[in-house]
Amino acid sequence: MSTVESRFGPYGGRYVPEVLIAALDELTAAWEEARTDPVYREELGALLRDFVGRPTPLYEAKRLSERTGRRVFLKREDLTHTGAHKINNAVGQALLARRMGKTRIIAETGAGQHGVATATACALFGLECIVYMGTEDMRRQKPNVERMELMGARVEPVEAGARTLKEAVSAAIRDWVTNVGDTHYIIGSAVGPAPYPALVRDLQRVIGEEAREQILAAAGRLPDRVIACVGGGSNAIGTFAPFVDDGGVELIGVEAAGEGLDGRHGAPLSAGRTGVLHGSLSAVIADEEGQILEAHSISAGLDYPGVGPEHTMLRDSGRARYVAITDEEALRALRVLARLEGIVPALESSHAIAWVLSESAGEGIDLITLSGRGDKDLAEALAGLKRLDDGDGDGEDG
Numbered sequence: 001m002s003t004v005e006s007r008f009g010p011y012g013g014r015y016v017p018e019v020l021i022a023a024l025d026e027l028t029a030a031w032e033e034a035r036t037d038p039v040y041r042e043e044l045g046a047l048l049r050d051f052v053g054r055p056t057p058l059y060e061a062k063r064l065s066e067r068t069g070r071r072v073f074l075k076r077e078d079l080t081h082t083g084a085h086k087i088n089n090a091v092g093q094a095l096l097a098r099r100m101g102k103t104r105i106i107a108e109t110g111a112g113q114h115g116v117a118t119a120t121a122c123a124l125f126g127l128e129c130i131v132y133m134g135t136e137d138m139r140r141q142k143p144n145v146e147r148m149e150l151m152g153a154r155v156e157p158v159e160a161g162a163r164t165l166k167e168a169v170s171a172a173i174r175d176w177v178t179n180v181g182d183t184h185y186i187i188g189s190a191v192g193p194a195p196y197p198a199l200v201r202d203l204q205r206v207i208g209e210e211a212r213e214q215i216l217a218a219a220g221r222l223p224d225r226v227i228a229c230v231g232g233g234s235n236a237i238g239t240f241a242p243f244v245d246d247g248g249v250e251l252i253g254v255e256a257a258g259e260g261l262d263g264r265h266g267a268p269l270s271a272g273r274t275g276v277l278h279g280s281l282s283a284v285i286a287d288e289e290g291q292i293l294e295a296h297s298i299s300a301g302l303d304y305p306g307v308g309p310e311h312t313m314l315r316d317s318g319r320a321r322y323v324a325i326t327d328e329e330a331l332r333a334l335r336v337l338a339r340l341e342g343i344v345p346a347l348e349s350s351h352a353i354a355w356v357l358s359e360s361a362g363e364g365i366d367l368i369t370l371s372g373r374g375d376k377d378l379a380e381a382l383a384g385l386k387r388l389d390d391g392d393g394d395g396e397d398g
């Protein structure tokens with residue numbers, strides 16, 4: 001395998017305090033070794049199979065296909081242990097940390113999903129786990145806080161600023177600077193300073209590798225379009241990676257248009273600019289002075305003002321296309337999938353479903369990554385749909 005990339009075109013890099021450079025070098029070297037080491041690969045493979053529940057199925061959604069006039073296949077990351085793809089990365093990094101002799105894991109979380117995945121992986125390996133979380137997020141995501149604590153993690157409240165993800169990231173970085181000797185920082189998406197964007201992609205690549213094999217077996221050929229939602233971009237880059245060299249396969253990343261691209265949104269690739277966030281250069285949502293602005297999406301996982309650097313490169317080169325779906329479109333798509341297929345998708349994944357529902361002219365095969373299940377979103381989705389229905393008068397979707 002090639003070396004672990006630190007740049008993707010002009011993007012990526014390491015915009016971090018000097019004291020972290022040695023730790024990032026150590027992590028790069030450890031990953032370069034581990035990812036081709038049969039011992040690590042075998043142990044990770046066994047855990048992905050027996051603990052995470054891989055391979056996840058590729059399901060041909062027949063009624064959704066009827067609705068769209070295309071053959072639609074869903075890659076079922078919602079069926080993993082803990083109900084979303086984040087566990088693939090958390091288990092892989094925890095295993096790597098143990099191999100590096102680290103005994104203490106830190107992470108930060110906004111909605112709590114990455115915190116839960118990290119707490120799960122730490123319980124699995126008996127590693128000490130500290131999760132930084134803004135107190136506003138702790139209030140909003142109380143069940144996830146309780147879940148993390150039940151699994152033995154310590155949730156460290158962060159009181160600064162808006163008391164949300166951005167401040168939690170700063171607190172985690174401060175902790176890492178202080179405790180870098182025995183501590184590994186598990187970043188939850190394909191973002192952050194090098195080597196994280198490459199490391200997280202490599203760990204999520206299993207999604208695309210399985211899906212590519214499964215669709216060849218099921219349909220006898222590659223799909224015409226591969227579609228995934230993009231927050232930080234880990235489920236999308238993990239899905240895209242094994243298809244990048246298949247020239248005939250269109251890659252489509254779906255960002256959160258939130259209230260609309262000229263209002264509050266979570267779509268740095270569609271409507272942002274270039275800037276530095278959380279240690280790397282990429283597309284961000286910022287003002288003219290480069291001040292990062294608050295993102296908005298109805299789905300917590302897409303409510304982030306940055307995106308992984310590899311996506312920004314794929315956008316510039318034209319190899320992948322990035323589109324955006326509003327809160328309202330995602331809500332309606334959630335209900336369409338629930339009614340047509342008996343699957344309640346996460347609001348994040350509903351963005352990818354919504355795009356296929358809106359762009360289904362012509363025949364062809366679509367492969368959509370269903371990044372997670374919607375149980376966590378039920379209250380939010382039902383309240384949102386009720387608002388829409390009261391405004392609509394009919395309650396029907398299309």
Ligand SMILES: *Cc1c(COP(=O)(O)O)cnc(C)c1O
Pocket residue numbers: 084085086113188189190229230231232233234235236301302346348349371372373
């Ligand atoms: C966190 C999350 C996302 C967004 O993260 P990516 O890194 O962009 O994949 C998408 N879907 C679900 C279910 C999530 O939990």
